[in-house]
Amino acid sequence: MKDAARTLAWDDFRLINAVAETRGLPAAAARLGVDHSTVFRRLRHIETLLGMPLFERHRTGYTLTAAGEEMAALAARVDEDITAVTRRLIGQAPAPSGEVRIATSDSLLVDLLMPMLARFRAANRSIRLDLVVGNVALNLSRRDADVAVRAxxxxxxxxxxxxxxxIAWALYAAAAMPPPADPVAEADWVCLGDNLGALRVVRFARGTVPPERLAGRFDTVLGLAHAIAAGIGVGHLPCFVGDIWPGLVRLAPPEPDYAADLWLLTHPDLRHTPRIRTLMDSLAEQIAAQRPLIEGQRPRG
Structure with missing residues (x-):
């Protein structure tokens, strides 16, 4: 019995406990995630090691012998101790801490991310945020940033x-101005500048609107939104910007060809770092809650 005690493992006690509580091998096997024959074979091996039966087999199920009651009671106590220690250690685990450098654009930061970052900071006081704003792609391999939030x-x-x-894009105008019946033929336009010239919305404006009615170009989405709200011209904006600004009105449904994916990105070496993982999980959850706005499904009435 002494040598057998050294041989028995915690999985053996878990098996004894499972059979004792379910009173049958199939149910015990289901609880443990193994097949019926494995439970039968392991139970016979345990009883052989101990040199005595732990269960009596009846038509109504398995019942504990006196030795089985002792082993099952021991298994229950060990399970409770393991659970208690695990909970205590989890409670004592240090909170994620340190600095996270986030690269994103002005419009994403101001019109989407800022409230999310505020909620994140309130829940993670040991993490400091360092924001890098711009449309230039930074090199995360050189640690120009830890996390990039990009379209x-x-x-x-x-x-x-x-x-x-x-991210959905749609055409907007200043709410104070009469909406043009035909924006391409009648309205002055504003669009993004050469730094974002690869975007389809920019190519559309430059290729379709007569040059004399292209009133201005702006190198940021936030600047473009201010220009449209000021009445300089109509223009395309991400719906999460245009649909929340009180000075703007949507002129047409979102154009699917202009949509772009919103990505949360990091370097592979950083993805399991607690502060990085915590931030990305938080932003992903909060962005998912705002998906109808981001994807243009919630226009202002």
């Missing part, structure tokens, strides 16, 4: 992350 359909292959939403 792109072609994220760099050197980064890992998750696609959080699909």
């Amino acid at each position: 792109t359909d072609t994220p760099p292959e050197t980064l890992v992350g998750r696609r959080a939403a699909r």
Whole structure:
């Protein structure tokens, strides 16, 4: 019995406990995630090691012998101790801490991310945020940033992350101005500048609107939104910007061809770092809650 005690493992006690509580091998096997024959074979091996039966087999199920009652009671106590220690250690685990450098654009930060970052900071006081704002792609391999929140359909292959939403774009005008019946033929336009010239919305404006009615170009989405609200011209904006600004009105439904994916990206070496993982999980959850707005499904009435 002494040598057998050294041989028995915690999985053996779990098996004894499962059979004792379910009073049958199939139910015990289901609880343990193994097949019926495995439970039968392991139970016979345990009883052989101990040199005595732990269960009596009846038509109504398995009942504990006196030795089985002792072993089952021991298994229950060990299970309770393990659970208690685990809960205590989890409670004592240090909270994620340190600095996270986030790269994103002005419009994403101001009109989408800022409230999310505020909620994240309130829940994670040991994490400091360092924001890098701009449309230039930073090198996360050189630690120019730890996390990038970007709108792109072609994220760099050197980064890992998750696609959080699909950003819809639609045509907007100043709410104070009469809406043009035919924006292309009648209205002055504003669009993004050469730094964002690869976007389809920019190519559309430059290729369709007569040059004399292209009133202005802006190198940021936030600047473009202010220009439209000021009445300089009509223009395309992400719906999460245009649909929440009180000075703007949507002129047409979102154009699917102009949509782009919103990505949360980091370097592979950082993805399991607690502060990085905590931030990305928080942003992914909060962005998912705002997906109808981001994807243009919630226009202002």
